[in-house]
Structures are given as structure tokens and as C-alpha cells.
Amino acid sequence: MKYLIGLLLLIFTTNIYAKELLAVVNGNEITTDVAHTDFFNMDVEQKKIAIKRLVEKELAIEYGLNSNMAKSKKFIDTFNHIIKVENGKDLASTLKDKANKYTEEQLRSKKGLLAFDMILDEKAQELKPDTNTLKKYYEINKNRYDTKKMYELLHIIVNTKEEALEIEKALKNSTTVIKTFQELALKKSLAPTKDKNGYLGQFYYESMPKELQEAVKNLTKDQYSKPFKTDFGYEIIYVMGYQDEVRRGYKESQINVKDDYTRESIINWAFEQINKLKEKAEIKIIFKG
Numbered sequence: 001m002k003y004l005i006g007l008l009l010l011i012f013t014t015n016i017y018a019k020e021l022l023a024v025v026n027g028n029e030i031t032t033d034v035a036h037t038d039f040f041n042m043d044v045e046q047k048k049i050a051i052k053r054l055v056e057k058e059l060a061i062e063y064g065l066n067s068n069m070a071k072s073k074k075f076i077d078t079f080n081h082i083i084k085v086e087n088g089k090d091l092a093s094t095l096k097d098k099a100n101k102y103t104e105e106q107l108r109s110k111k112g113l114l115a116f117d118m119i120l121d122e123k124a125q126e127l128k129p130d131t132n133t134l135k136k137y138y139e140i141n142k143n144r145y146d147t148k149k150m151y152e153l154l155h156i157i158v159n160t161k162e163e164a165l166e167i168e169k170a171l172k173n174s175t176t177v178i179k180t181f182q183e184l185a186l187k188k189s190l191a192p193t194k195d196k197n198g199y200l201g202q203f204y205y206e207s208m209p210k211e212l213q214e215a216v217k218n219l220t221k222d223q224y225s226k227p228f229k230t231d232f233g234y235e236i237i238y239v240m241g242y243q244d245e246v247r248r249g250y251k252e253s254q255i256n257v258k259d260d261y262t263r264e265s266i267i268n269w270a271f272e273q274i275n276k277l278k279e280k281a282e283i284k285i286i287f288k289g
Contacts, residue, residue: 020232024049024284025058032111044289051287059277061112069122070115079114104115123267124200128256138250139259144260145253149205151216154198155183156189157233163188164227164234171224171236181224183237190233198238205245212237 023030030051032039039050071074103108129137138145158164167184174180185198193200202276207215215237225237248256 009255020287022285022287023055023058024282024286025055026057026062027104028056030058032045033103033105036200040112045289047287051285055283055285056274056278057109059114059274059281060116062117063277064112064115064117065108067115067119068110069119072173075115078118079111082110082114120266123269124262127262127265129261130266134254134257135250138253138257141260145248145256147243147246147248149245150202150241150243151205151208151239152202153200153216154178154185154238154240155191155193155200156181156185156198156236157191157230159187159190159233160282161229161234164236167236168224168227171207177224178222178238178240185189187219192252199240200237202241 009126019030019048021029022032022035028223034057035050035054036181039047042050059103156167158167169182171177180199182197185194188194189198191198191228203212205216208216211230215228215235219225219237219239219242221239221242223239225235227234229235
């Protein structure tokens, strides 16, 4: 299980640029060999943020390499298997082959990150929250497990009420309402969305402006509103898609609740360890922009 995808994901590709030293952490050099492939295209501020993440990543690598996990048969077998799948050779042959696609720094990073991630996975397996803990977590985050009422909308805006009523009449007389609505939007709408046949987008009901809520509140899929006045003119709404609100209790959500609680707990633990290591680490940023 990958708990720190944003922090731990490392892309091992050969850079077309010369290797550049970015930072040194506890005597270990961090170069552009282990930076994201877009590093050289970033602006200075983005590069500084990326280097900060690389420093945190190096601390995780060091933690993983110094752990008992890195010495375990399970880890050694897993790491060798990954190298063989990715490089077509076992680790020993990869290290001997000067043409292998990994630098020494990349192999070290890959090894440390795998060890750290396996530690996190082990922590997750050991974590056994009781029902009360999970229910408390659910109560704090219950909105996360509900499905909110959502609409997918088309619209037409015209200048006058008379124009809007003509459009409404054309829709009433149509046998293919959505097609007619889209054609009328393209021909008559004043809104920039006319070029997309009136497509307005997807919206949660609770986040809509009041006037839009009023227009759609009694509508469902494939229905359209009466013309209504807005600051931009007269508007007609067509409901292209509709998802009703569903409230899920703890019982219906408990599997997701446990997964989310575990994931957050493990991520918090990981960053606590990294922050502790950062306080004691000797960190020198070489990159000056």
C-alpha cells in the first residue's frame, strides 16, 4: 500500500541535462538525478519547493535504509524482484553493468523509499482501531461519505423576456428537446458557453447562486426551467444530468471509514518521523536559483 505517493514517488529516467548538486543531507548528496523530470522547466520558486520535498524524501530514504526492514528477507526479495522487472536483470548484474539505467544515487533512493513504504504498510497492518475510534472519526468527517445533490446543466441567456418565451415555446414543441436546446443556445445565447452548445458544467446544488437553485430545485434529468431574470438577461436552464443527495450512515460507510482513518494515521505518523529527523539533520541547500 502506498501511503505517501506525493512524497515518495520517484521517477527514474535519464536526464538530458548535466547532473546538478541541489542539497546535502547528513553527508548524502541530492542531485537532479532524483529530481522530477520537469525540474529544469520549473521556475525558481517551484524548484525551491521541489528541493524541500527532495530533502524530506532523503530523510525518509535514510530512515528506511537504517531500519531492520531493509535487512529483512522480505524486503531484499521484493527489491530484487522490482529491479529485475524494471531493468531486465537481477540487482547484482545491474550493479556490474555500466550501461544500466540507474545511477548509484537512484538505486539508493529506490531502495530507501521501498523500505520506508514497507514500514508504513507494516504499521497499517498493525493498526487496529476500535469501533468507538472509527465512529468518532466518522462523526468528524461524515460529510465525506455523503453524496451531494448535483446537476449537470445547459443554459441559454437572451436579452429580453420575449426572446426567452419564444425559446420556451420552441422547446415545448420539440420532440428532441436537448438537441433543440443546444441548437438554440448556439444561435441565440449571449453567454460565452454558446460555443459549447450552452454547456454550463456540473454543480453541487448547495454551491449554486440562489437564483439558479430556485430555477432547478423542482427539476430532474431532461427537464428545463421557466425563463428567469438574472443580472445578465433572461436565462433558461436545461438539466442534462442529475444526482440526488444520498446520506450514508456509519454502517454503510464503515469500510471506507476504516481505510481513511488508517491512511491518515499512517501519513501523520510518517510526517512526524520526518519532522523529527529534520530537527536533528545536517541540511545544506546548495541550489541558489
